Amino acid sequence: xxxxxxxxxxxxxxxxxxxxxxxxxxxxxxxxxxxxxxxxxxxxxxxxxxxxxxxxxxxxxxxxxxxxxxxxxxxxxxxxxxxxxxxxxxxxxxxxxxxxxxxxxxxxxxxxxxxxxxxxxxxxxxxxxxxxxxxxxxxxxxxxxxxxxxxxxxxxxxxxxxxxxxxxxxxxxxxxxxxxxxxxxxxxxxxxxxxxxxxxxxxxxxxxxxxxxxxxxxxxxxxxxxxxxxxxxxxxxxxxxxxxxxxxxxxxxxxxxxxxxxxxxxxxxx
Numbered sequence: 001x002x003x004x005x006x007x008x009x010x011x012x013x014x015x016x017x018x019x020x021x022x023x024x025x026x027x028x029x030x031x032x033x034x035x036x037x038x039x040x041x042x043x044x045x046x047x048x049x050x051x052x053x054x055x056x057x058x059x060x061x062x063x064x065x066x067x068x069x070x071x072x073x074x075x076x077x078x079x080x081x082x083x084x085x086x087x088x089x090x091x092x093x094x095x096x097x098x099x100x101x102x103x104x105x106x107x108x109x110x111x112x113x114x115x116x117x118x119x120x121x122x123x124x125x126x127x128x129x130x131x132x133x134x135x136x137x138x139x140x141x142x143x144x145x146x147x148x149x150x151x152x153x154x155x156x157x158x159x160x161x162x163x164x165x166x167x168x169x170x171x172x173x174x175x176x177x178x179x180x181x182x183x184x185x186x187x188x189x190x191x192x193x194x195x196x197x198x199x200x201x202x203x204x205x206x207x208x209x210x211x212x213x214x215x216x217x218x219x220x221x222x223x224x225x226x227x228x229x230x231x232x233x234x235x236x237x238x239x240x241x242x243x244x245x246x247x248x249x250x251x252x253x254x255x256x257x258x259x260x261x262x263x264x265x266x267x268x269x270x
Contacts (some may be wrong), residue, residue, distance in 0.1 A: 007150045007175060020248055023118045025110070030126025034092060041130060043090075045084045046137045052080050056202070067204055068235045078232040079155075081138045081200035082163055082225045089131040089164035090171040090192050093123045097175030098184050099186025106268060116263025120172065120255065126189050128161055148232065155240060156231025163224040167192070169254040176261045195221045205237050220250035 034041035057073050067075040100106040109119060139156075142148040170192070178184040199222040205213050208264050216222050221244035230236035236243075259266070 007233065008140045008241075019114055019118055020216045022112050022114045023122055026119065026122030027125035030092070030123055031094060031129050033096060034130045036195060041088065042133055042137065044183075046141065047136050050141065051076060051079050057145030067098045068233075070233050070235065072120060074233055075147065075204075075229070076078055076202060077142050077146060077148055078229040080224050081135055081142070081232070081267060082160070082228040083201050085131040085135050085160055086167040086221065087192065088164050089127040090135050090167040090188070092127045092130045092175070093168045093171030094175040094178070094184055094187075095171075096123065096126070096177055097172060099180065099266070101175075101179065102181070110265065110268060116259050117263045118257050120169075123172055124168045124255070125167055127171065131164030131168070132157075132160060138188045142232075150217070150232050152231045153230065156228050158230060159227035159247070161245070162251055163221075163228070163242075166220065166224070166247060166251040166254060169251065169258045171252065172258040176266060177259070195219060199225050200229065200237060201225055218248055223247050231255055 007228055053073060053076065060072070064072040066072070097106070100109060114122070127228050139150070174184065174187045174191075178187060198216070199219050200216060203224065205216045208216060219239070223238065223246045226236045227240055227247065229244040230240045230243075
């Protein structure tokens with residue numbers, strides 16, 4: 001090599017600033033993970049969302065008056081959609097990492113020449129794809145059954161992608177931190193589920209006492225659900241731009257933490 005006027009440094013990146021091939025392979029792997037079992041990852045969330053709407057409609061829908069100027073079921077639908085999106089986005093990244101750690105094949109992700117940012121983007125691609133497909137399925141169902149046509153579809157899509165990215169990043173953090181499935185279940189049950197349920201999914205926060213209302217406004221998931229509600233029915237509890245700013249900041253903070261964990265190999269490398 002030296003006779004030819006150059007040397008190749010061992011371990012040097014020979015594919016430019018971004019390993020596009022490796023990033024594409026990781027992203028496609030994460031997408032194929034949920035496509036292979038689509039009945040569990042795509043169909044099951046649609047059925048669950050439909051059951052939520054049906055049960056609420058049977059139980060209290062006819063008795064409940066309008067909420068925020070729209071029928072209760074119309075008010076409820078965007079919240080159910082966003083709740084389903086964030087739960088599936090979180091599950092996609094967290095399960096991928098925890099399963100790889102438990103099975104001992106996380107090394108297959110860490111050994112290739114991928115930077116922490118590239119690994120982060122690869123995992124997030126799967127979470128966003130799954131969340132968006134779930135939202136699309138629910139949205140089509142709402143239009144077909146309830147005749148709900150989104151008032152601001154691009155705004156709704158923006159919050160859906162932002163929500164999937166936020167919970168996908170949180171899923172990476174949780175997956176890196178957890179070493180066993182029971183730890184992952186605890187994080188899901190005591191953090192993710194309360195964030196989703198106590199965020200205005202089933203009610204308007206304007207009906208809460210002042211203290212609970214203030215606490216709700218500290219929850220980023222509230223702004224995600226409120227933003228999608230604005231995109232779908234055209235009304236919300238808070239200004240959409242404020243929600244966009246809060247969700248954007250929370251997403252950046254969570255993804256930054258996930259990137260640091262992946263870059264340093266925290267709880268991933270011996």
